[in-house]
Amino acid sequence: MENEYKIPAQTRIGHVHLKVSNLQRSLDFYCGVLGFELTTMYGTDAAFISAGGYHHHIGLNTWYSKDSPRPGVHSPGLFHTAILYPTRKDLAAIFERVRAANYPFTGFADHGVSEALYLDDPDGNGVELYWDKPRDQWPVKPDGSLEMYTKALDLDHLRAELER
Known part of the structure:
Protein backbone atom coordinates (compact mmCIF):
# COMPACT_ATOMS: atom_id res chain seq x y z
CA MET A 1 0.00 0.00 0.00
CA GLU A 2 1.63 3.22 -1.19
CA ASN A 3 0.87 6.01 1.24
CA GLU A 4 2.95 9.13 1.82
CA TYR A 5 0.87 10.30 4.79
CA LYS A 6 2.40 9.71 8.21
CA ILE A 7 0.48 10.27 11.39
CA PRO A 8 1.93 13.21 13.37
CA ALA A 9 4.63 12.17 15.86
CA GLN A 10 2.79 13.93 18.73
CA THR A 11 -0.35 11.78 18.22
CA ARG A 12 -1.32 9.80 21.32
CA ILE A 13 -4.02 7.31 22.18
CA GLY A 14 -6.34 9.50 24.24
CA HIS A 15 -8.58 6.97 25.96
CA VAL A 16 -10.05 3.51 25.81
CA HIS A 17 -13.74 2.77 26.24
CA LEU A 18 -14.58 -0.70 27.50
CA LYS A 19 -17.79 -2.70 27.44
CA VAL A 20 -18.15 -4.28 30.88
CA SER A 21 -20.73 -6.58 32.41
CA ASN A 22 -20.95 -4.98 35.86
CA LEU A 23 -20.14 -1.29 36.24
CA GLN A 24 -19.57 -1.29 40.00
CA ARG A 25 -17.26 -4.30 39.82
CA SER A 26 -15.22 -2.53 37.14
CA LEU A 27 -15.09 0.68 39.20
CA ASP A 28 -13.93 -1.35 42.18
CA PHE A 29 -11.04 -2.65 40.06
CA TYR A 30 -10.02 0.45 38.11
CA CYS A 31 -10.58 2.95 40.95
CA GLY A 32 -10.30 0.78 44.04
CA VAL A 33 -7.33 -1.38 43.01
CA LEU A 34 -5.53 0.67 40.34
CA GLY A 35 -6.32 4.09 41.83
CA PHE A 36 -8.03 5.86 38.93
CA GLU A 37 -10.41 8.68 39.87
CA LEU A 38 -14.07 8.79 38.88
CA THR A 39 -14.62 11.97 36.86
CA THR A 40 -18.29 11.49 36.04
CA MET A 41 -21.12 9.02 35.69
CA TYR A 42 -23.10 9.03 32.45
CA GLY A 43 -26.49 7.90 33.66
CA THR A 44 -26.40 4.64 35.58
CA ASP A 45 -24.73 2.54 32.91
CA ALA A 46 -21.45 4.34 32.16
CA ALA A 47 -18.57 5.90 34.06
CA PHE A 48 -15.53 7.90 33.05
CA ILE A 49 -12.30 7.65 35.04
CA SER A 50 -8.91 9.32 34.83
CA ALA A 51 -5.51 9.96 36.31
CA GLY A 52 -4.67 13.50 37.35
CA GLY A 53 -7.96 15.19 36.52
CA TYR A 54 -8.04 14.56 32.74
CA HIS A 55 -11.65 14.26 31.49
CA HIS A 56 -11.18 10.50 31.02
CA HIS A 57 -8.57 7.94 30.23
CA ILE A 58 -10.99 5.03 30.49
CA GLY A 59 -14.69 4.86 29.77
CA LEU A 60 -16.68 1.94 31.16
CA ASN A 61 -20.17 1.07 30.03
CA THR A 62 -22.79 -1.67 30.21
CA TRP A 63 -24.91 -0.37 27.31
CA TYR A 64 -24.66 -3.62 25.31
CA SER A 65 -22.95 -5.89 27.79
CA LYS A 66 -24.75 -5.73 31.17
CA ASP A 67 -24.52 -9.08 32.99
CA SER A 68 -22.90 -10.70 29.93
CA PRO A 69 -20.47 -13.59 30.27
CA ARG A 70 -16.77 -13.07 29.57
CA PRO A 71 -15.85 -13.47 25.91
CA GLY A 72 -13.73 -16.50 25.09
CA VAL A 73 -9.97 -16.09 25.11
CA HIS A 74 -9.90 -16.88 21.38
CA SER A 75 -12.58 -14.30 20.50
CA PRO A 76 -11.56 -11.21 18.54
CA GLY A 77 -11.30 -8.01 20.53
CA LEU A 78 -8.96 -5.98 22.65
Whole structure:
Protein backbone atom coordinates (compact mmCIF):
# COMPACT_ATOMS: atom_id res chain seq x y z
CA MET A 1 0.00 0.00 0.00
CA GLU A 2 1.63 3.22 -1.19
CA ASN A 3 0.87 6.01 1.24
CA GLU A 4 2.95 9.13 1.82
CA TYR A 5 0.87 10.30 4.79
CA LYS A 6 2.40 9.71 8.21
CA ILE A 7 0.48 10.27 11.39
CA PRO A 8 1.93 13.21 13.37
CA ALA A 9 4.63 12.17 15.86
CA GLN A 10 2.79 13.93 18.73
CA THR A 11 -0.35 11.78 18.22
CA ARG A 12 -1.32 9.80 21.32
CA ILE A 13 -4.02 7.31 22.18
CA GLY A 14 -6.34 9.50 24.24
CA HIS A 15 -8.58 6.97 25.96
CA VAL A 16 -10.05 3.51 25.81
CA HIS A 17 -13.74 2.77 26.24
CA LEU A 18 -14.58 -0.70 27.50
CA LYS A 19 -17.79 -2.70 27.44
CA VAL A 20 -18.15 -4.28 30.88
CA SER A 21 -20.73 -6.58 32.41
CA ASN A 22 -20.95 -4.98 35.86
CA LEU A 23 -20.14 -1.29 36.24
CA GLN A 24 -19.57 -1.29 40.00
CA ARG A 25 -17.26 -4.30 39.82
CA SER A 26 -15.22 -2.53 37.14
CA LEU A 27 -15.09 0.68 39.20
CA ASP A 28 -13.93 -1.35 42.18
CA PHE A 29 -11.04 -2.65 40.06
CA TYR A 30 -10.02 0.45 38.11
CA CYS A 31 -10.58 2.95 40.95
CA GLY A 32 -10.30 0.78 44.04
CA VAL A 33 -7.33 -1.38 43.01
CA LEU A 34 -5.53 0.67 40.34
CA GLY A 35 -6.32 4.09 41.83
CA PHE A 36 -8.03 5.86 38.93
CA GLU A 37 -10.41 8.68 39.87
CA LEU A 38 -14.07 8.79 38.88
CA THR A 39 -14.62 11.97 36.86
CA THR A 40 -18.29 11.49 36.04
CA MET A 41 -21.12 9.02 35.69
CA TYR A 42 -23.10 9.03 32.45
CA GLY A 43 -26.49 7.90 33.66
CA THR A 44 -26.40 4.64 35.58
CA ASP A 45 -24.73 2.54 32.91
CA ALA A 46 -21.45 4.34 32.16
CA ALA A 47 -18.57 5.90 34.06
CA PHE A 48 -15.53 7.90 33.05
CA ILE A 49 -12.30 7.65 35.04
CA SER A 50 -8.91 9.32 34.83
CA ALA A 51 -5.51 9.96 36.31
CA GLY A 52 -4.67 13.50 37.35
CA GLY A 53 -7.96 15.19 36.52
CA TYR A 54 -8.04 14.56 32.74
CA HIS A 55 -11.65 14.26 31.49
CA HIS A 56 -11.18 10.50 31.02
CA HIS A 57 -8.57 7.94 30.23
CA ILE A 58 -10.99 5.03 30.49
CA GLY A 59 -14.69 4.86 29.77
CA LEU A 60 -16.68 1.94 31.16
CA ASN A 61 -20.17 1.07 30.03
CA THR A 62 -22.79 -1.67 30.21
CA TRP A 63 -24.91 -0.37 27.31
CA TYR A 64 -24.66 -3.62 25.31
CA SER A 65 -22.95 -5.89 27.79
CA LYS A 66 -24.75 -5.73 31.17
CA ASP A 67 -24.52 -9.08 32.99
CA SER A 68 -22.90 -10.70 29.93
CA PRO A 69 -20.47 -13.59 30.27
CA ARG A 70 -16.77 -13.07 29.57
CA PRO A 71 -15.85 -13.47 25.91
CA GLY A 72 -13.73 -16.50 25.09
CA VAL A 73 -9.97 -16.09 25.11
CA HIS A 74 -9.90 -16.88 21.38
CA SER A 75 -12.58 -14.30 20.50
CA PRO A 76 -11.56 -11.21 18.54
CA GLY A 77 -11.30 -8.01 20.53
CA LEU A 78 -8.96 -5.98 22.65
CA PHE A 79 -5.82 -7.87 23.74
CA HIS A 80 -4.96 -5.40 26.48
CA THR A 81 -5.06 -1.80 27.52
CA ALA A 82 -1.58 -0.50 28.37
CA ILE A 83 -1.30 2.04 31.18
CA LEU A 84 2.00 3.94 31.08
CA TYR A 85 3.49 4.99 34.42
CA PRO A 86 5.91 7.96 34.49
CA THR A 87 8.70 6.27 36.47
CA ARG A 88 9.97 2.86 37.46
CA LYS A 89 9.26 3.79 41.09
CA ASP A 90 5.60 4.40 40.15
CA LEU A 91 5.50 0.94 38.54
CA ALA A 92 6.94 -0.55 41.72
CA ALA A 93 4.28 1.25 43.78
CA ILE A 94 1.39 -0.07 41.68
CA PHE A 95 2.92 -3.56 41.83
CA GLU A 96 2.83 -3.39 45.62
CA ARG A 97 -0.70 -1.91 45.62
CA VAL A 98 -2.11 -4.68 43.40
CA ARG A 99 -0.23 -7.34 45.36
CA ALA A 100 -1.54 -5.94 48.68
CA ALA A 101 -5.09 -6.13 47.28
CA ASN A 102 -4.47 -9.84 46.52
CA TYR A 103 -5.45 -9.20 42.92
CA PRO A 104 -3.91 -11.82 40.61
CA PHE A 105 -1.26 -10.96 38.05
CA THR A 106 -1.07 -12.94 34.81
CA GLY A 107 2.56 -12.12 34.01
CA PHE A 108 5.61 -9.90 34.30
CA ALA A 109 8.06 -8.97 31.55
CA ASP A 110 11.12 -6.98 30.63
CA HIS A 111 10.68 -6.04 26.96
CA GLY A 112 13.99 -4.21 26.60
CA VAL A 113 12.22 -0.91 25.91
CA SER A 114 9.89 -1.24 28.89
CA GLU A 115 9.04 -3.26 31.99
CA ALA A 116 5.50 -4.55 32.39
CA LEU A 117 3.05 -6.12 34.80
CA TYR A 118 0.05 -7.96 33.36
CA LEU A 119 -3.36 -8.71 34.82
CA ASP A 120 -6.96 -9.07 33.68
CA ASP A 121 -9.81 -6.81 34.73
CA PRO A 122 -12.99 -8.46 36.12
CA ASP A 123 -14.35 -8.95 32.57
CA GLY A 124 -11.19 -10.59 31.29
CA ASN A 125 -9.89 -7.52 29.48
CA GLY A 126 -6.11 -7.60 29.58
CA VAL A 127 -4.37 -4.75 31.39
CA GLU A 128 -0.67 -3.95 31.05
CA LEU A 129 0.88 -1.66 33.65
CA TYR A 130 4.27 -0.48 32.41
CA TRP A 131 6.97 2.17 32.29
CA ASP A 132 9.25 2.97 29.37
CA LYS A 133 12.96 2.76 29.91
CA PRO A 134 14.91 5.84 28.82
CA ARG A 135 15.18 5.86 25.01
CA ASP A 136 18.99 5.74 25.10
CA GLN A 137 18.71 2.36 26.88
CA TRP A 138 16.46 0.76 24.27
CA PRO A 139 18.22 -2.17 22.63
CA VAL A 140 18.71 -1.96 18.87
CA LYS A 141 19.56 -4.47 16.16
CA PRO A 142 22.57 -3.94 13.88
CA ASP A 143 20.23 -2.38 11.27
CA GLY A 144 19.07 0.25 13.81
CA SER A 145 15.58 -1.19 14.39
CA LEU A 146 14.38 -1.95 17.92
CA GLU A 147 15.36 -5.24 19.53
CA MET A 148 12.25 -5.87 21.61
CA TYR A 149 12.05 -9.12 23.53
CA THR A 150 10.25 -10.75 26.42
CA LYS A 151 12.43 -11.74 29.36
CA ALA A 152 11.62 -12.36 33.01
CA LEU A 153 11.16 -9.19 35.05
CA ASP A 154 13.23 -9.09 38.24
CA LEU A 155 10.48 -8.25 40.72
CA ASP A 156 12.87 -7.95 43.67
CA HIS A 157 14.88 -5.34 41.75
CA LEU A 158 11.65 -3.53 40.84
CA ARG A 159 10.47 -3.53 44.47
CA ALA A 160 13.83 -2.10 45.56
CA GLU A 161 12.84 1.12 43.74
CA LEU A 162 10.55 1.89 46.68
CA GLU A 163 13.55 2.02 49.03
CA ARG A 164 15.42 4.61 46.97
